[in-house]
Amino acid sequence: MIIRDKPSAFRLFFVLKGSVVPTIAPQILFSAMVGFFVYFAYSRFPNFLPILTVTPFILLGVTLSIFLGFRNRASYERWWEARKLWGQLIIDTRSLARQVQTYAWAENTSKNNFQPEIRDKTTDQVLECKTHQKHLVQLAISFSHALRHHLRGTDYNDDVYKFLSPDTTDRLKKVRHKPNFILNLMGEELRQLLQKEFIGEISARNLEERLTSLSAILAACERIHNTPLPFAYNLLLHRTAYIYCFCLPFGLVTSLGLMTPFVTAIIAYTFFGLDALGEELEDPFGTSAHDLALTTMSHNIEINLLETLNEDNLPEPVEPDGYYHV
Template sequence: MIVRQTPNAFKILFTLRGSVIPHIYPQVLLITLLSALISAVQHGIPSSFESYSTAPFTLLGIALSLFLGFRNNASYQRWWEARGLWGQLVFDARSLTRQLLSFIDEETEIGRDTQRCMIHLTIAFTHALRHRLRGTAPWQDVERFVEPEYHISMRQAGNLPEYLLRLMGKKLGYSRRHQLSSDLMIQNMDERLTSMTIVLAACERIQNTPLPFAYILLVHRTTYLYCFMLPFGLATSLGWVTPLVCGVIAYTFFGLDALSEEITDPFGVAPNHLPLTTLSRTIEINLLEALGETDLPSDIAPQDGCLQ
């Protein structure tokens, strides 16, 4: 996620980090070259495109703007919902840790072990969820927080975050049977686990339910058709300025299309995706600090104005 401050008026023209220009420059260049060719034909043979009017392009441009607007709103809604879910996970992790440290009997060794195990499993769940959403290997981040006796069964689990939640639920049941806390507080802590389960399910829903392909295809086709036809309507009235105008319009439409496509899946590692690694590290630091540990991992600093 881009975290740099808004660049000044000069730098904003040349900023590429987080920009969609690297993804769309071939299309913009193609439209600009096509516009230059059509302008050259119009300059050499003035009567080539006299019958073309800008009125149809105005109407089509309005329709295309609406299509792109709807798609960008839908994509940003998915991005913002995902950010809200990870904010909820931060809340749940901190709240569960506070409850564990406050209401689990720590006068006994078994109570202290239960606190430490549950908090470590919460950290492991956070890392496991990030890796599941990004499709990466979680073991290096997860295994160090899970007791070795569970490593084999953990690797065999089809849904690692769900497995860790079930393990945390068993630990709560263990706490109840050994009367490490009251039934009311066990119920409150179980509600936090339920909320974390909701976060997991909602993130999987966002990841596994893309925008309808037919809608995306319609926007793509309309954008290309509009940008390819536009120079024919502008060459007569604008002349050699046509390549510049068409290039700017192509940059705008192709850029909106590419940006909405990028944030449709907000869990990746592109500059405009959510900083899941940073959020996971924040939860890890907070929970280890609550346990009283001093050997804490360092905060993740932005690199080139971007958090991963």
């Protein structure tokens, strides 16, 4: 994701990082070359070149603009929904870390105060309770990293495995759906807390709501990732944009003359740029310049949750590469 201040009016024309120009440069250059060829042919052989009026291009341009607007709006809605889902992931993981420590500690404190007969066991119980608390929070960290790898199709690395035991790591490597498996492990930790009476049923129900919310976030992200916009719709837009930009010089050459290649290139930049931008936003979980900064967000979750556990050696935040946040 590109995060930067708005450049000045002069620099605005020379910004390439984060621009779609490098992606659509071949289409722009080819459109300009077609415009120059049409101008050259018209100036040398005016009677042999088919010349069109501007009217059909105006009608087709308006129609194409409307369709591109609908497509880009649909792509942006997918991008924004994905960002809201990851915002909810941050909320739920922070809430889970806070609740599991608050509820479990309160339960043990109440036992210590109101059940004197088990005071000889409370030290071991508190240590065991804190172990389950820590495991549950660490699993939430692993889940956020695993969700990122799952959506991007990248290899799972140490950021997922470092909080897991060797046995759990071996089991995780064998399963196909790793984020869902980690959710099951979190449910197992919650069951242990409830069975050992480290938390009450009401507290367990509240924590289960957090796990259910994480499961809903996982399913919603998969829905966006696995359901692209209809291929026929994209194909129609691609074909229409190419046909429009390559035929446009035939309608402009009589009125613009030598400026035909320049104007054609500007119009091609507009249409192909909107098309390319909509295509990038369609899948917001990738690693292009306009996709969501999943690595930054998942590492921020790790830092926040480790602070909740009062850990001292916190990882450093992910530094952006210039204006690019991964």
